[in-house]
Amino acid sequence: MSYYDYDNDPINDIYQSNQDYSYKMDLDNSLPFEAKPRLLLLGLRRSGKSSIERVVFHKMSPNETLYLESTSKISKNDVISFIDFQIWDFPGQIDFFDSSFDLEIILERCGSLVFVIDAQDDYIDALNRIVDTVVIASKFSITLSYEVFIHKVDGLSDDLKIEIQRDIQQRITEELMHENLEDIHMSFYLTSIYDHSIYEAFSKVIQKLIPQLPTLENLLNILCSNSNIEKAFLFDVMSKIYIATDSSPVDIQTYELCSDMIDVVIDISCIYGPKQENEENGGESASYGTDTYSVIHLANSMVLYLREVNEHLALVCFLREENFEKPGLLDYNFACFKKAIEEVFEVRRRLAQGLLPDADDISGNNKLNENSIMANNIETVSSINNSDINSNI
Ligand SMILES: Nc1nc2c(ncn2[C@@H]2O[C@H](COP(=O)(O)OP(=O)(O)OP(=O)(O)O)[C@@H](O)[C@H]2O)c(=O)[nH]1
Ligand SMILES: [Mg+2]
Numbered sequence: 001m002s003y004y005d006y007d008n009d010p011i012n013d014i015y016q017s018n019q020d021y022s023y024k025m026d027l028d029n030s031l032p033f034e035a036k037p038r039l040l041l042l043g044l045r046r047s048g049k050s051s052i053e054r055v056v057f058h059k060m061s062p063n064e065t066l067y068l069e070s071t072s073k074i075s076k077n078d079v080i081s082f083i084d085f086q087i088w089d090f091p092g093q094i095d096f097f098d099s100s101f102d103l104e105i106i107l108e109r110c111g112s113l114v115f116v117i118d119a120q121d122d123y124i125d126a127l128n129r130i131v132d133t134v135v136i137a138s139k140f141s142i143t144l145s146y147e148v149f150i151h152k153v154d155g156l157s158d159d160l161k162i163e164i165q166r167d168i169q170q171r172i173t174e175e176l177m178h179e180n181l182e183d184i185h186m187s188f189y190l191t192s193i194y195d196h197s198i199y200e201a202f203s204k205v206i207q208k209l210i211p212q213l214p215t216l217e218n219l220l221n222i223l224c225s226n227s228n229i230e231k232a233f234l235f236d237v238m239s240k241i242y243i244a245t246d247s248s249p250v251d252i253q254t255y256e257l258c259s260d261m262i263d264v265v266i267d268i269s270c271i272y273g274p275k276q277e278n279e280e281n282g283g284e285s286a287s288y289g290t291d292t293y294s295v296i297h298l299a300n301s302m303v304l305y306l307r308e309v310n311e312h313l314a315l316v317c318f319l320r321e322e323n324f325e326k327p328g329l330l331d332y333n334f335a336c337f338k339k340a341i342e343e344v345f346e347v348r349r350r351l352a353q354g355l356l357p358d359a360d361d362i363s364g365n366n367k368l369n370e371n372s373i374m375a376n377n378i379e380t381v382s383s384i385n386n387s388d389i390n391s392n393i
Contacts, residue, residue: 013068037085037209040107042133043116044126045070045092048151048193052116053077054194056202056239058340062193081236081243081312085111085209107140111209114147119164119190120155127168131175134184138325141236146186147206148172149201154192161190196256203242212344216244223315223337224248227330228323233258233316234341237266243313258316261304298320307334309341 041049057079075089079193088106110316113133117126130148150168153161169188176184189201203334207213220232224246231254233242240259269292292308303324315334324330 032122037111038088039085039112040088040110041114042090047116047118049089049116051193052198053087056198094327103140107137112145112147112205113137116149116151119150120152120153127171135179138181138184146187148188149191151191153190154194161375165190196259199240206241206332210243213244215344217247219337219340220246223333229317229319231318235262235316236312237262237314254318258318261306261316265306309338
């Protein structure tokens with residue numbers, strides 16, 4: 001595995017590595033800082049890049065972003081979760097094509113270019129910059145995904161949002177055709193830090209960087225169909241980004257409910273959870289830990305079910321009350337699901353340590369057959385449990 005030579009990078013002096021590593025959790029398991037996939041946040045000044053990074057990954061409240069200073073150096077932020085990656089927040093005034101930038105090095109390990117456009121401002125200059133950047137970047141990398149956040153849409157009416165998105169999409173597509181780049185696929189999202197849209201958009205961007213996504217979706221589909229779950233999300237708890245969901249369509253209200261449940265569970269367990277008697281957190285309660293589990297019955301006969309999968313991930317399910325009458329089935333299937341996810345992590349850990357597996361192993365798919373056998377009724381669960389007990393005897 002070759003690593004990016006950070007110390008010898010000619011533009012090292014304009015990098016500003018974010019020293020607040022509050023988001024770091026599992027260092028032993030992580031990739032070296034220089035080797036992680038990158039996501040670049042690009043866009044004109046004041047378009048909202050730093051605000052997005054702060055709100056999603058540092059829990060800054062949206063109102064506080066009003067006091068953010070303009071970024072003067074590239075800020076590199078390390079995110080450690082189910083996948084490790086870096087977010088590079090570029091200053092708006094920086095010229096990406098300046099000869100002092102070694103684009104080959106910057107783009108070498110880059111997974112996504114995220115362009116942030118201020119939808120409340122005149123965006124023609126921003127579109128020109130995007131097209132110029134894509135023209136250059138496409139020469140260096142063919143695997144990059146190009147994402148456009150049409151940002152700050154909180155102040156706009158629904159009709160105007162759609163109109164702006166259509167206009168931006170059309171202008172960019174025409175310009176790319178003009179440059180003979182019609183094969184480049186760009187995804188467009190309407191975003192705001194004042195609602196869930198930024199988390200939803202980031203979820204979709206991050207999902208493209210996860211090679212195990214089909215495996216995770218597959219597991220969630222099996223879990224949903226065997227346990228009569230309407231919708232299931234696998235959330236990264238710290239950022240509330242969902243890294244996978246089952247293949248039924250995402251209804252934004254269900255997503256918001258499931259995402260809000262994470263906040264509720266963390267807030268309640270901060271107040272009432274068991275105290276951790278160590279110096280690190282001054283005896284504060286562990287807000288999210290092993291075996292975190294919560295069920296919320298809603299007034300409309302629906303149930304929200306949250307379970308901790310590991311230190312980074314939580315499963316949040318949305319199901320009908322009548323399908324929750326036998327929670328043992330869900331508990332059993334969750335145990336199978338959790339074991340299967342551990343197998344996916346095992347593959348990732350081996351990759352991080354440079355113990356490269358077979359090509360088939362990378363998705364973790366061929367390890368999961370055993371653990372993804374879930375039960376579809378409670379009788380099967382008890383017969384499996386009985387046979388386990390018999391075989392143990
Ligand atoms: N209404 C609204 N304002 C936002 C949103 N996101 C960011 N802002 C505001 O936009 C302003 C600029 O945000 P920054 O995050 O500093 O912008 P930037 O792109 O990092 O700017 P540079 O560092 O100068 O390149 C701040 O006052 C934010 O509060 C949003 O979703 N809606
Ligand atoms: Mg900034």
